[in-house]
Amino acid sequence: MSALLARPGAVEGTGPDAGVASHYGAPHREQVLLEQGLAVVDLSHRGVVTVSGADRLTWLHSLTSQQLADLAPRTSAETLVLSPKGHVEHALHVVDDGQTTWLTTEPGAAPALVAWLDSMRFMLRVEVTDVSDRYAVLGEPIRRESAPGEPVAWVDPWPGPVGDTFAYGPPSEEHPGRDRAWRELVVPVEDLEAAVGDRPLAGTWASEALRVAAWRPRAGVDTDHRTIPHELDWLRTAVHLHKGCYRGQETIARVKNLGRPPRRLVFLHLDGSGHVEPGPGTELVPVEGGRSVGHVTSVARHHEEGPIALAVVKRSTDPAAVLLADTTSAAQTVVVAP
Known part of the structure; x- marks a missing residue:
């Protein structure tokens, strides 16, 4: 449970957002402050996983849907872990600091993700660690990569498009999410209060309203056991259509080339x-x-x-x-x- 739930007026969320504040007493005002770029959102219930080792990027590239092999330091990406039949299992927010790749996941998803990644290591030089108990996530209405010396930050690419991909929805210049700025700041748990500073806090009630208004899909909320990325227009930011083979790629190619989702x-x-x-x-x-x-x-x-x-x-x-x-x-x- 987040330490920020001790703040005055904090009301804990439910369902996938339990453990952090749904709001702090004024959800509509919190939305306005968030939209204006003034507030931050406690997302410390999200899972945080690190992948270290010389082969980390090429390994993640071979397992997931996005082009990651040449990901530059402090450059953000979004990628999906798919089932063999192409169904969405995990949505990963990815940023590499030059030595370690940081992944954030939906609440409660980190243990299953780590177990699956560990099963796929074989003889490669990689190490996977669940650090969710040591690091917290803050959501900020900012669209800027972090600079050297700053905490690691993942910048949301939505609505893209990113790389060699395809969009089923409106073009980016007409997309409802075109003006939404969003990033996740990853900080040590003990530095959470300091990272918030004197900025006002907004709850997940506010951040979810802005996400829905931007037509931004969320794994585990807008997905079910048979969701494929095309159905949620997720190709536009999380799938590279002409990269090497990975689990679920056959479904991605078949639905894109031969039919509609x-x-x-x-x-x-x-x-x-x-x-x-x-x-x-x-x-x-x-x-x-x-x-x-x-x-x-x-x-x-x-x-x-x-x-x-x-x-x-x-x-x-x-x-x-x-x-x-x-x-x-x-x-x-x-x-x-x-």
Whole structure:
């Protein structure tokens, strides 16, 4: 549990964001401060893994979806660990400091990631260590790589595109996430308070609202056991289409070259008239009736746009469709997917 939960007004998050503050008493004000570049977010529940050794970058390059073999020091990248069938297992935020490669992962994912990486070491000169108990992560609305002498920082490349890849969504200059600046600062746990300094804190309520507004997918939240990167438009920042063989590459190439992904991530405006908002997993049904076309994955309340969400729906779903979330509830919520 984060030491910053002792701050006045801190309310602990739930679900994947348990262990850090959801907000500090004023979630909408915290969003505004975060959007203005003034606040920071406690993300010390994220996993932190280090990979050291001379072969670390070429080894990670051979195992994951992004071009990493020639990653320059203090340059950020995003890569995915896929199953043999191309399903998303881990999303890794990657930055190398010249001696060690730093990976941050979703909360609770580090032990499984380390176990899998250790099983793939063979005779290579690499060492994998879970340092989640020794390092904390802070989210900052900054788009700048760290300089020598500064703490390691991962800069979010979303919405890209990055390298030799493909985008299923709008071009970068029209993408809702084009103006979102975001990076993760990795600091020793004992330096967490000092790294925050006198800056105001925002909770994950605020950072998640800005993530959803930017159509930014999150592993373990917007994914399930059969998610492939194409469905979430994740190729644009995490997949290199013409690199060497890696686990899951066949699915990446086949879906890109021969067909469309069966589902797609969409942004939803919730009408907000219900007493409660639909939660993750809520089925979406056309307002005129019929079978479910998908389900809600992320729900947030934005300080300007109101209640918003991300959902995964069948690719054939009309982008202008009006859908009902949780049709069995007395408080039905109409959802419009633009």
